[in-house]
Amino acid sequence: DELKPIEGAIGSFDESSTQDKSVMSYVVENKKANESDETTYTAYLQSNEKLYLQDGFYLFSNFKKLESIEGMRYLDTSKVRTMNSMFYGCSNLTSLNLSTFNTSNVENMSYMFQGCSNLNTIDLSNFNTSNVTNMSAMFKECGNLTSLDLSNFSTPNVTSMGSMFYECSSLTTLDISNFNTEKVTNMNWMFSYCSSLTILDISNFNTSNVTDMSYMFVGCSSLNSLDTSNFNTSSVTAIKGMFSGCNNITSLDLSNFDTRNVKGSNREGFYMLFYGCRALNTIIYGDCLCN
Secondary structure: OOOOOOOOEEEEEEOOOOOOOOEEEEEEEOOOOOOOOOOOEEEEEEEOOOEEOOOOOOOOOOOOOEEEEEOHHHEEOOOOOEOOOOOOOOOOOOEEEOOOOOOOOOOEOOOOOOOOOOOOEEEOOOOOOOOOOEOOOOOOOOOOOOOOOOOOOOOOOOOEOOOOOOOOOOOOEEOOOOOOOOOOOEOOOOOOOOOOOOEEOOOOOOOOOOOEOOOOOOOOOOOOOOOOOOOOOOOOOEOOOOOOOOOOOOEEEEOOOOOOOOOOOHHHHOOOOOOOOOOOOEEEEOOEEEO
């Protein structure tokens, strides 16, 4: 069947392999609220049937003036193994509905939404992440997100969560109680500069294989408390700056911390560990209560 063109499109593109216009994309310039506003665009996908995507790597990356994408339901992602940097740098995207994505075979979601700085809603409700091994910087610099529902995320095979929520500065809460972290080796910068977070429950984290926790909570300036009492740090080699800038936390229980494998001298290996923790008055370390 012939597809109906999108009204007002300033560009139309035949994406079909046979150039028969069975797969089309359109670009529409969005109306400005004010003349001084930046020009943004909406992309539309149309097809008579499902579009079988083989690779999501950099698919929409750096479309900096793209505000929304319509027609994602036409994409069949069931065979995709990487979504690395798929929406990287889409700094004007305001919402994403990915509820139709089949991610059962995806192994790499690193940098997937990095730099989507205007994104305020994202639907990941049907994401199957059971085969994902890399979530590094997945939501990095998504500074406009006020909420993020990851309740369906399954993470038994993830090895890297470094910078996963870096600079998600508008999140006030983050429920990751369902995360399985038993294979994770990298948690550096994981929650860094989540400056609006007031609650973060990580009491269920299995950190027995983590080697890098450097700057993990740096800049979490609104956190009032942080339960790391169950952390196993016996494999950790890098821990510097871990709590730097957590200036509202009053006490820390590090009684289970084993730092014998931390590399570098005391000054280098533990550099800025508690820098800027102005309210911190109690640290439990081993059998020592430090006030």
